Amino acid sequence: MENLKKVEIIIFIWILSSCNVFAQDNIQRLFASNLVDVKKERLVKNVLITIQNGKIIEIGENPDLSKLDDYIDLSEYTLLPGLIDCHTHLTNPYFDKTKDVYELPIASYGILGTLYARNTLLAGFTTVRDVGGYFYSDVALRDAINNNWIVGPRMYVSGKAITMTGGHGAWGNWMAPQFELEPNPGNPVDGDVEVRKRARILIKNGVNLLKINATGGFGTANSIPGAASFTIEEMNAAVDEAKKRGLKIAAHAHGAGGIKNAIKAGVNSIEHGTFLNQESIDLMKEHKVFLVMDLLAAYVSLIEANEDNSDKGINKGNQELYNDYANKFRDAYNQGVKMAFGTDASIFEHGRNAEQFKLMKEAGMKSIDILKSATINASELIGIDTNTGSIEVGKWADIIAVKGNPMENIELLENVYFVMKGGKIYKNEK
Structure with a gap:
């Protein structure tokens, strides 16, 4: 009996040691000369980050590296939280004029x-909120990434935006009546009953949030961006369905009337905000609604492509319209509106997202606040701020690296050398 107990003890010790070896095998360490603490708005020197099973378990300063057997040396780089873009369309090739998206x-x-997701991740964006994908292609892409079938950022998706008859994104706007599809794939819907049912269908089919078009849009024929679309009551039906399931709702809204209606209906964010006014700013502050202004998409459309907007009810040239948009961005920022980073990726080539940081700086935003908009603010808007948005113990190991100090030169984020998402390295050009 005594020998049997000794054998049991030996087996128990062997099991414990095996578990310890297994745990050690999952340990990763990153050392860098600098780390941006976005919450405390400071640069931390000589940092060692320990990661296990995709999460940060320890952050130490001034470590004795001679005692470490193995670590990733990023001593010439600055670490930041993985970037977050809150307004993308990763399955849409609108930027590519060689492709007719309707064919x-x-x-x-x-x-x-799959191509656009990879480009976005390698540009340093470890998380995106994707607000508008045809045929649930965004849901499928999200799931493929989560199942490790393909490489891409963590995605939170809305499916096709909810729109009304004649609204932005309504297929009937461009398709001749005899060619309209039956059954029409979710667009348009009218009245609070139809809006509520559409919201329920989207939720049933696995979206993470809802998007509703509160105004017209630039990308739809015969649509006026400044004009309001759904009523408050119609939008409130979608908001009600989202919130009772614990989901958030984003509102595509260019004009001030639609912005006001969407906020009063209870949305969580205003997307675009092209023609916002002082009342819009006051309402966003009062209701703690996030503003996501896509300066890069506006710049590409108005300045680079010089698109013709003569049918949009706008009595301004493209340069004047862009300058006005940048000024409204500055006004909202200076008055304390909560702002999250979003680019409308698909209007430009996927992977160019970080080019918006320069435009935000030129519009008057401080570099640290730009960084916050794409990290802790963006994670709060999505609802994942306990897991990402900053480099802290207990959070996902979503970490990127650049050369130099992005708090002094925000354009450094256009060249990311190292990308880690959930503890897995996807790019390492050190």
């Missing part, structure tokens, strides 16, 4: 999405 087979959206 592509359904599968093409998902296939192209």
